[in-house]
Amino acid sequence: MARIKRHDTRRLWRRSREEKRRLSEGGGGTARQQTSEAVDDQSDSDLKVSLEDLTADEIDRAYHCVIHFDEVYGSLLLKEKEIRDNIEKLCQLKASVEEKIANLKVVIRSPDSQSIKKVKAAMRTSSEIQESIISLEQDLTRVRLNQTVAEANYSSCARVVNEDVNGLGDDLLFGFIGHVFR
Known part of the structure; x- marks a missing residue:
């Protein structure tokens, strides 16, 4: 009884002959295709924004986000470049120190x-x-995460702005200008 319980979990990882044959013939990808299509359908439904659910402040924040995205994203790109340069300099310094260690060990x-x-x-x-x-690599990871968040925020705000401008019947540029001067 103890042996059955001890080795019972191994059965979970085993595949049947039919499953192995199906996977080797390339039949295993159909489930993935169906799920990716379902995700695409779901993401299309998420793209539609209902302006009735949003307050005027939320719409103003969306315009502000879209207008100032270049500044925010540009500063994140500059920070990323600075961190990359520092990492590169430290890697070169470390290589020279390790070369010095190797030379000291050879000479002694x-x-x-x-x-x-x-x-x-x-x-x-x-x-x-x-x-x-x-x-520095951890800082670089944080900066990249902030870039991803900024891109996602911009994307959602751009959808709100686009729906607002389309609701007004204006061109995108005139919609921006009209919203700023309201």
Whole structure:
């Protein structure tokens, strides 16, 4: 009884012969296609915005978001470039420190306390640089996440603005100008 319970979970991962044959023949992709079509249908229904559900402040925020998107996204791009440059500089510095460590190890034939201290200090410097690189990579990930959030926010706000402008019957540019001067 204990053996059955212990090995029972392995059966969950096994595939039947028919399932293996179906997957090897390429028949396994039909379920994925159906789900992706369902997601597309759902996303099309999400694209339609009902302006009756939105307040005037929400519509104003949507216009503000669309108008100031370039500033926000541009600052995020500049921050990303700055972080990438810093990471590149630190990687070059780390490579030179590791090269220095390798040269010290080759040159030292009989290790004395002074040469061991130099190697340990260089190794400590290398690990500190690596920690800085990891920290900057985390910052870069945060910036990219903020970019994605800004793009998604812009997309949703652009739909609201587009529906508002279409409701007025104006061209997009004139709709912007008309909303700003209301």
